Structure formats: C-alpha cells, structure tokens
Amino acid sequence: MLEQSKIEKITSDLLRPIRLSKSFMAWMGFLGVSLVVCLGAYAMQLKDGLVVTGLGDYVSWGMYISNFVFFVATSLIGMLISAVLGLSGAKWASPLARIAEIIALAFAAVAGLVIVSDMGHPERLLNVFMYGRIQSPILWDVTVVTIYVLISALFLYIPLIPDLKICADKLDKLPPFARNIYKALSLNWSGSHEQEKIIKQLTRAIAIFIIPVALAIHTVTSWLFASTSRVGWDSTIFGPYFVTGAFVSGTAAVIIAMYFYRKNYKLEDYITLSHFDKIGKLLVLVSLIYLYFNLNEYMVPGYKMKKFDAIHLNALFTGTHALLFWSVQIFGLILPIILLVFNKMRKPLPMLVIASFVLVGAWFKRYIIVIPTMEHPFLPIQNVPLNFKVYSPTLIETLVTIAPFILVLLIITILSKVIPIISIHETIKELEEKNN
C-alpha cells in the first residue's frame, strides 16, 4: 500500500491549480477583450457578407478553410496520444493523455465554428441538414466532425469521473452549486471494484473506437479537396498526407501546452524532463513520416511537370508562393527534425521554441495547400481586376481567423481551471501498481 501522505501530496499538487488566481483573471480578461475585438470584425462580415474578405469568384477558399483544416488536424492528437500510445502500452504518455484530450476537444469543437465563418449567410448551415446530399463530402465532413466532437467529449469525461469525485470531496472553498455539479457529474463514484471495471471497459472501447473516427475526420477533410480534379488537390495520398500532417501539428500543440502547464502550475514532478525527451522523439518520428509524404506529394508531380501541374508547382517552387513554401518546409519541418535529434534540444525551453515554429509552419502549410490551387484554375482567368486573381486577406478576415484561436485558448484555460489536467486517480493507481 502507498502511504497516505504520498497520496495526499499528489492530490493536493494536482488540485492546486483549480482556484481563481489573479493571473488567471488577467489572462481571461485579455482573452475576453481580444475575442470581443474579433467578434466585432465578424459582426461586420455578418452585416456586409464575404465582400469584406479577400475571397472572390476564383479564390473562394482562403484563410478560413486553411484554418478549418488546421483545427481539424490539431484535434487529431487526442487519438494519437491517448488511444494509440495508450493501447500500445506506452505508459510514459498517460500523464499527457488528458492534456491531449483537452486540446483535441477544444480544437474539434471550434473547427465546426471555423467552417461557419466561411459562410456569408451562416444560417444557411441548416440547409446542409435539410437538403444535404450524401454524395457530397461536405455532408460527410459535417457528420464526422460532429461525431468526433461527441466522442472526444466522452473520451475526456469518462476517465475523469473518479477525479470529479475527488474534486467534490477535496476542493475547499467551493461554492455549493459547483460542488453539486462535481457530485452530479461523478455519478455516485465510490471506487468499487465493479465501477473500476466498467470505467476500464468503457475507456478501452472508446480508445479503440476513436481511432477510425479520427482517421475518418481528417481523411474526409482531405477528400473535400481530393475529390475534385484540381491541380495540387487531385492526389490519391491526400488522406494519409493530411493525417500524418495532423500528428505533427497536434504533437507541437501538446508540447507547447506541456511547457506552460508545467511552469504555471508547478507540475515539474509530474510533467518531467523525460516526458519532454520522449515526446520530442515522437515529434521527430511523426515529422519524418510527414516529410516522406511531402516528398511524394511534391516530387512525383514535380518530376512529371504535367501541363497544368507545372503552373501550380512552379508558383510553389520558384514563383509567387516560393518564399512561404520553402519557409514552411525548412523551418516548420526539416530544421525541427534535425534539431530535435540532439539530446540537448529535447529540453523544455528549446522544445517550446521548436514546437512553436512547427505549429506556425503547420498553419501556413494549410495555407499553401488551399490557396495556390485556387489561384490556378484550369480555365484561364481573363478580364478581371488583379485582386480577383491574387488572393490577399483583409484585416477583418484576419481578425475572424484569429477568433477561433482565442476560443480554443478560452476553452483550454477554463477546462484546466475546473478539472485536474493530470489524472489524480490514474497517477495514484500507477504508483500503487509500481509499489506492489
């Protein structure tokens, strides 16, 4: 048996962040004000429609759709860390599971909103449900995103039940209504053998089920592009290309979150240097796989240079988009891989910097996937003003693109203020197992 004092230390360590602090209020205030500014921009878009953006007849998918792909991508990380690593018995990753699931849930839930921001008439979203055609990947996407959000919420909630009980019992200075919510959500948890068994069964089932769902959500997102015959999208490997890219941005997001949680919540004993070391290696692995897909995606058509592909690829390799294209590949992928191979680089601070580059690179990678293709239609663009041909986002559009990031940060911040971001129940159980 574990000594009581140790259990109490773990509990109090992990419960400590759950209280309202001054820095939390300041951070929330900052997020709130930024959100209001961005919503103001969105209100202008609602009033005047998409003319306030840089979108037009030719480039009708711009930053909003890139943003959507990025959000869906990042949300896949819950599946990688909690499900894939969990099921394969990689114990080291289990303290990171909840962080990954919070990130997954936040990004997935907001992804649905991001797509609505691309609609001049958001109320017409209802048309998808009323007149949707199951032949259209758009409908599959809406379906699978909804399912993924629900599953991710349950994947976060079910393993959380024992911790909710601990919260209800151990948190002092809790207003009664909050305690009641914790109690209600903890479903009479008593830690009985039977309850433990059911939770284990459910968690395992959901971990298995979420793998195909997560693969589906991002594969379908890739099919939104790949089911057309446009240059740059007409590719058979778009599904795995997107999924592997998703693991890169998701892992980077988790690393950034780990850094701040560890530092702000003083969790050095729980999110250790070894965790950084291991997830750094994981980032190298997923980045290498993604690099391999990039090689296929660009080198094979680049070798053949078919008539229409050539226009597109030349714009990427040496033309108008070359600077962005190569920056993304070098600073967002190749350099991080090389740097992270060194032990010295797999430490919290360097990894924060590297992961930030990877994440920003991942966002611009989506931009590179979406926009240049739109600028290169099969029929030549004639007799139109320059700003129809070349996409340049407007300020309003940029603010509306930033809004989802603020929302994600808000969700993550609030969630980590109401639930322990590392499972108390699991941590204690693992220690007990180790001691026996």
Add this chain to the structure above:
Amino acid sequence: MLRKNIPYRFVLTVILVASFYLQPFAQGWDVPADKKAKNSYIKFDKATAKEGETVYTKNCQSCHGDIGKNNSLKSLKPIPPDLSSTKSQQLTDGELFYILNTGRMIMPSFNNVLSETDRWKVISYIRSFNNSYIQVLSKTDPTKSNLVKINLSYDSINSIVRVQVTASEKAGVVALKNSEIILFANRYFGKLQIDKTLRTDNDGIALFRFTKNLPGDKSGNVELIVKVNDDKYGEILSQSKLKIGVPTDKPSLTEKRAIWNVLLKAPIWLIITYTSGVLIFGVFLLFLLYGLFRIKKSGNN
C-alpha cells in the same frame, strides 16, 4: 521570299495594331437617321423606370455598374461608360435603342435577349437619372401588334420553313411587307437562330432554310419562335411547335442513381456506407451511455 514579305507584313502589322488601339477611341455610334429618330411607345415614368431597374440589374450592372456611381468594370476595354454621363444622355432614345439592339464589340446585342418592351423600360430607367430629359412619345399604337397573325408551315422536300405574316385590319387582311423577320428554335440554354434575318416579300412571306438534323423531342417536335419587327405594327413574337426535328429520346442524366443526382437518387453503395457509419456510431453511443448508467447504478448500492 521571306525577305520580300517583310515590308508587306510590317505595314499589315502596323495597320492591325493601330486599328486595335484606335478601336476603343472610335467613339461615335453612327446610327442611321431613321433609327435615331425612333421614339418609345412606352411612357418613361416612375413605374416603368422601376421595372427597367430590374432589367438593368440583371443584364447590364455587371459591366456598367450602378448608374451615377461611376463604378463600371474598369478592366474592360473600352470601359463601359456610366450611363448617367452627359455623353450617354446626349444620345437620343432611338440611338440608345439602336445600341441596345446591335451592340458593339464587348457591348452585347440585346435584340434577341430582351423583348422590345423590356428594352424601352431599361431606357426609361437610364433616363430617370437625367432631370432635364423630356420624352417625346412615339405615335405607334402598341395594341396594333395584336392584329398580326403569323402562319408557319414546313416544306419537308425542300426543307424550308415558310412564314407568312398578316394583319387583320377592319378593311380586311393585309400582308406585312418588307418587315424584318427572325426565326429561332428554342434550345436548352437559349434561342438558336435558324438561317439569316430576312425581310418579308410583298405577300408577307419569308422562306427560311432549315437544316434537317436539328434534334427535337421524343416525337421530333421543335419549338419555333418567330420574331417580326415592323415599323407600323411594332415587335411581334409568336411560338409554335412543328414536327420537323430528329426524334431524340436520350435518357436524362438525372434519371438513374448517380453521384450528381439528388439525395433520393444517390448511389446505393454510398447510402449503405454512410448510414451504416452513422448507425455504428449510434449503437456505440448507446453502449457508452448505458455504461455510464451502470456506473451510477452500481454507486447507489
């Protein structure tokens, strides 16, 4: 050989290039005097201007912009003028009508796109931006067109469509002589002109050569439209079906189940894949909820 050609080619090139560049500045419309003097039989008032605005928004705004705001499509060459400009407003009603009918280069001809009434209404709208404009109404009586009768027949041996235009005046039936006459076949995306624009002879008859291979409907019917333009009787349109086309019975592309069809005609494999995916999720969700219920119940004991 090649050398000899050079001066010749050079001159030709200069002429071509010059005419191309001078084209946008070739301002005048050179409207024949009789057309220039033509007036509208429709009164230009608030009501017709309002109806004209609808026609304008649909057919003209994309190039000419909002009248009076000088926001026409500047990337075109020549730039479509803002129609409230002095230059445009100095044109007579007849000239505006003529321009609408004939078009020039980028400016399309609306002769066969808009009815005469609609063409006058859009001019009414253009005039509503000119306060000093005073209308001179035409003396033609638009109800006179109701007297006109158009008769269509087909001579299958010579493949000729014969059109006869007559008017039943009080004094008896008279033929419309020397009036402009156009024959169209109604097609999926608009009207297809048959043969050339002709003029009726002294008996009010015009003969159109018809190509035999025009696809018709299942039984070979083709919808024909005759448009007559007469100085006295105005514009007359008449539609009739003749069995002169090649019977065509292609199954419609939306008949069978297909990717591009409506939801109810989606391919079976897609319906099965999609619904089974959603069903599997539904069952799984129930399983999870039941699990949560079991946890709660077990805690009660």
